[in-house]
Amino acid sequence: MLFPTLAFGVFFLFVYFTAWSLDRENGRRKVFLLLASWFFYAQWDWRFVGLLILSAVLNWAIAALIARRPETKRVWLVGLGVAANLLILGFFKYYGFFIEQAGDLLARFGWERDLPLLQVVLPVGISFFTFQGISYVVDVHRGKTPPAKSLLDVMLLMSFFPHLVAGPIVRASDLLPQFDRSPRLSREMATHGMLLIVWGLFKKTVIASELSVHLVDPVFFDPSAHSAIDVAAAIYGYAIQIYCDFSAYSDMAIGIAALLGYSFPRNFDQPYRASSMQQFWRRWHISLSSWLRDYLYVPLGGGRKGLVSSCVNVFITMVLGGLWHGAAWTFLAWGALHGGAQVVERVGRSIFGGRQVIPTFLGVLITFHIVCLGWVLFRAESFELAMAMLEGLGRMGPVEVLTPLLLTLIVGGLAMHWLPPRAVEGLAERLKTAPSITLGVLIGIAILLVEAVRPDGVAPFIYFQF
Amino acid sequence: MTDDRNDHEPPLGPFPTHRPESPFPPLGETLPPGVTMGGPVDPPSDWMETANAHDLPTRENALVALGRYAFPPAPPLDDEGVAARDQRWTSRTIVVTTVFLLIFNAVSPLNWSRQQPPGWVPETVQALSQVWSDQLAVFGVDKPRQGVREAWKSAQAARFVGQEPTLTGADAAP
Numbered sequence: 315m316l317f318p319t320l321a322f323g324v325f326f327l328f329v330y331f332t333a334w335s336l337d338r339e340n341g342r343r344k345v346f347l348l349l350a351s352w353f354f355y356a357q358w359d360w361r362f363v364g365l366l367i368l369s370a371v372l373n374w375a376i377a378a379l380i381a382r383r384p385e386t387k388r389v390w391l392v393g394l395g396v397a398a399n400l401l402i403l404g405f406f407k408y409y410g411f412f413i414e415q416a417g418d419l420l421a422r423f424g425w426e427r428d429l430p431l432l433q434v435v436l437p438v439g440i441s442f443f444t445f446q447g448i449s450y451v452v453d454v455h456r457g458k459t460p461p462a463k464s465l466l467d468v469m470l471l472m473s474f475f476p477h478l479v480a481g482p483i484v485r486a487s488d489l490l491p492q493f494d495r496s497p498r499l500s501r502e503m504a505t506h507g508m509l510l511i512v513w514g515l516f517k518k519t520v521i522a523s524e525l526s527v528h529l530v531d532p533v534f535f536d537p538s539a540h541s542a543i544d545v546a547a548a549i550y551g552y553a554i555q556i557y558c559d560f561s562a563y564s565d566m567a568i569g570i571a572a573l574l575g576y577s578f579p580r581n582f583d584q585p586y587r588a589s590s591m592q593q594f595w596r597r598w599h600i601s602l603s604s605w606l607r608d609y610l611y612v613p614l615g616g617g618r619k620g621l622v623s624s625c626v627n628v629f630i631t632m633v634l635g636g637l638w639h640g641a642a643w644t645f646l647a648w649g650a651l652h653g654g655a656q657v658v659e660r661v662g663r664s665i666f667g668g669r670q671v672i673p674t675f676l677g678v679l680i681t682f683h684i685v686c687l688g689w690v691l692f693r694a695e696s697f698e699l700a701m702a703m704l705e706g707l708g709r710m711g712p713v714e715v716l717t718p719l720l721l722t723l724i725v726g727g728l729a730m731h732w733l734p735p736r737a738v739e740g741l742a743e744r745l746k747t748a749p750s751i752t753l754g755v756l757i758g759i760a761i762l763l764v765e766a767v768r769p770d771g772v773a774p775f776i777y778f779q780f
Numbered sequence: 781m782t783d784d785r786n787d788h789e790p791p792l793g794p795f796p797t798h799r800p801e802s803p804f805p806p807l808g809e810t811l812p813p814g815v816t817m818g819g820p821v822d823p824p825s826d827w828m829e830t831a832n833a834h835d836l837p838t839r840e841n842a843l844v845a846l847g848r849y850a851f852p853p854a855p856p857l858d859d860e861g862v863a864a865r866d867q868r869w870t871s872r873t874i875v876v877t878t879v880f881l882l883i884f885n886a887v888s889p890l891n892w893s894r895q896q897p898p899g900w901v902p903e904t905v906q907a908l909s910q911v912w913s914d915q916l917a918v919f920g921v922d923k924p925r926q927g928v929r930e931a932w933k934s935a936q937a938a939r940f941v942g943q944e945p946t947l948t949g950a951d952a953a954p
Contacts, residue, residue: 320892330874334867498863504870528936573870713943719935750869754876758884761877765885766928770895 315357317566318519318768325354326570333574340496344470347574351475355438358479362437365402366473372398373447374468377454381461388455395451403444406436411641439479441638443472445605450486452609459487467493476567476574480560482581482601489576497575505753506742507572512760513738514565517558519768521723525555527769529720534693537702541711545703551720552693553686554727557585560599584731586685589677591655594685606635621664628660629653639692644700648691655684884921886913 315322329350336343352363376395380388420426450468453459462468467490477484533540533548540548564581571578581601588594595603611631617624629650636649662671672680694700734740745753857865881888889909896902916922939945 320888327874327878331871334871337867498859499867499870500863501866501869504866504873508873573874713940716940717936717943718938718940750872751876754873755880757873758877758880761881762885762925763928765881765888766925767932770891 315354317563317570318515325350330573334499337496337575340493341466343496344466344493347475348466348470348473351470351473351478354475355473355478358438365437365440366443367469369399369402369443369447370469370472371465373450373472374462374465377451377461377468380451380455392451392455396448399444399447399451403440406440408637408641442481442483443478445483445602445638446472446485449483449605449609453486459485459490462486462490463494474571474576476571476576477578480563480567481599482564482567482578483605484578484601485605488579492576499573499575501746502742503572503575503577505746506739507569508753508757509738509742509745510565510569510572512757512764514562514569515761516562516764517565518562519764521727522555522558522562523769525551525558525720525723525727528717529715530555530693532715533706534699534703537699537706540706540709540715541713542707542709543713544711544715545706545709547716547720547724549686549690549703550724552689553586553682554724556689556692557582558727584733584735586682586728587678587731588681589672589674590659590681591652591684592659594681595652595656602635602638606631610634621660625657625660628656632656642695644691644694644697647697648688651684651688651691882912883916885925886916887922887925 315325329347332346333343333350336346352366355366356363373395376391376398380391380395383391417426450459450462450471454461462471468486470493471484471486471489472478474484474489529544529551530548533544534552537545537548561582568578568581579601581599583597583600585594585598588597611627614627614630615623616627630653632653633646633649636645636647636652639645639648690700690703691697694703745756748756886909889905890913893902893906893909913922937945
């Protein structure tokens with residue numbers, strides 16, 4: 315069940331009205347939201363609802379044990395909790411990849427074996443809810459968040475349908491306190507939520523879908539058949555597509571949660587206006603980058619032990635971040651590219667100190683093109699295809715795929731990064747005083763415009779595969 | 781004019797020809813000091829700058845007074861009351877949007893049902909939404925959506941100057 319579909323619209327209306335009819339019974343409200351979340355998840359594969367429950371029980375039990383023990387005697391419990399979550403993630407996401415690589419390696423040394431290859435179905439959103447589980451266990455150990463008051467809270471934390479399949483990775487310290495009491499809905503929150511849903515709908519179903527179907531997919535399918543301008547347009551187009559796709563999901567998730575009375579953290583902040591790779595990761599998928607910082611980079615030592623250690627740590631963090639996205643060498647290379655670029659930046663900063671060597675606009679341009687190079691690796695199914703795309707940048711020929719509309723969408727997708735940083739919030743502030751009929755009609759008109767131009771079907775969000 | 785035959789005075793004109801002297805001074809001239817226009821001088825003003833006309837006692841309608849006694853006004857809203865009011869406002873907004881889309885985007889459920897695998901739910905939705913959208917089309921409410929869609933299609937079909945009108949990417953895609 316995808317957000318921008320009629321089926322989800324009907325589902326959400328039912329959940330919205332039922333949840334608010336239970337607002338005086340917070341416990342029942344949470345049970346209802348949990349059941350609704352499981353129903354939502356079961357639309358992909360009902361068998362994995364059990365995995366979701368198992369993961370929640372595991373994390374709840376370990377966190378409860380951690381909270382009861384003195385600090386010196388619980389490190390192994392934290393290790394157990396992290397290992398259990400990684401084991402679940404590793405089995406479903408990386409088992410096939412590592413077995414395949416191990417088989418190739420053994421064959422290279424002449425020790426060919428019939429390794430137990432399994433076609434493991436990847437549960438949707440597993441990367442998100444396992445990372446959420448890890449952060450919960452570690453935060454309880456660090457004392458950043460108290461253990462949940464009930465198993466129900468942990469189950470709802472991990473299963474809550476707005477963030478379940480593609481984030482943002484909402485931490486226990488953000489959401490558990492909100493589960494303690496019946497939520498309140500303010501006009502500002504509701505208006506902001508509705509505007510985010512409409513904005514996300516537009517980005518996903520109009521910009522991302524149009525670019526994907528008419529430009530990116532055909533060119534990436536066979537780069538050798540296209541000229542330099544088409545290939546370049548496809549690379550830029552994919553940069554806009556993935557931003558509009560993923561940020562749209564986050565916007566809609568935040569908006570849906572807001573209409574149910576819960577607040578999620580921001581996940582994107584105009585990433586393509588970043589003037590350095592470090593800044594890019596403070597603006598792109600913020601919930602993941604802050605997770606990697608707090609639970610990987612800092613425990614590795616962060617920047618406390620000097621420049622070399624800091625560079626090694628950031629490189630390892632980015633490579634593992636790449637691996638988190640998928641079990642493929644191209645994702646590792648993507649992570650290495652981002653890690654390498656950040657290492658160069660750190661070395662540069664240590665040489666030049668605080669002086670700004672590169673003008674901001676040039677920094678934005680360079681950063682954007684490094685990111686685009688990374689997207690080629692990210693999108694291509696193999697290194698050969700990625701190389702074919704890069705080779706295509708030197709091939710002269712007629713423009714066949716790029717059209718004025720697609721060019722407008724690319725330019726528009728970039729231009730939206732230079733809107734006022736809090737434009738949606740500003741608009742919500744103005745519209746919150748409008749009568750409900752006026753706002754309802756305005757939102758109806760906006761959705762009608764999107765519905766009129768969107769394709770009949772809608773492709774799944776890119777981040778569902780992670 | 782009289783009936784007396786001996787009255788030889790000329791008849792009066794239809795309009796007065798003689799204007800009586802004005803008691804007021806000519807415009808633009810001021811009265812000499814000490815000269816008044818006649819009549820008593822106004823006493824010094826007792827106007828109070830802080831006075832408000834709404835402070836004057838008014839006689840309340842007996843029925844209104846009774847109504848206030850019978851149905852006393854609600855106390856000012858607390859936080860919970862404000863939240864409940866805002867939640868009702870949000871629900872009304874969502875209902876208005878839903879009704880608006882059911883009218884002006886009536887074809888959407890029909891399109892959705894056509895994309896579903898066969899089953900009683902999609903078939904029922906299809907039958908109902910077909911009737912619904914056909915009835916609304918009679919009133920022309922589908923025109924705005926169609927107009928925007930046609931404009932979008934023509935934008936999709938537009939090409940650069942000199943560009944071949946080849947197959948679009950979607951057609952060429954596998």
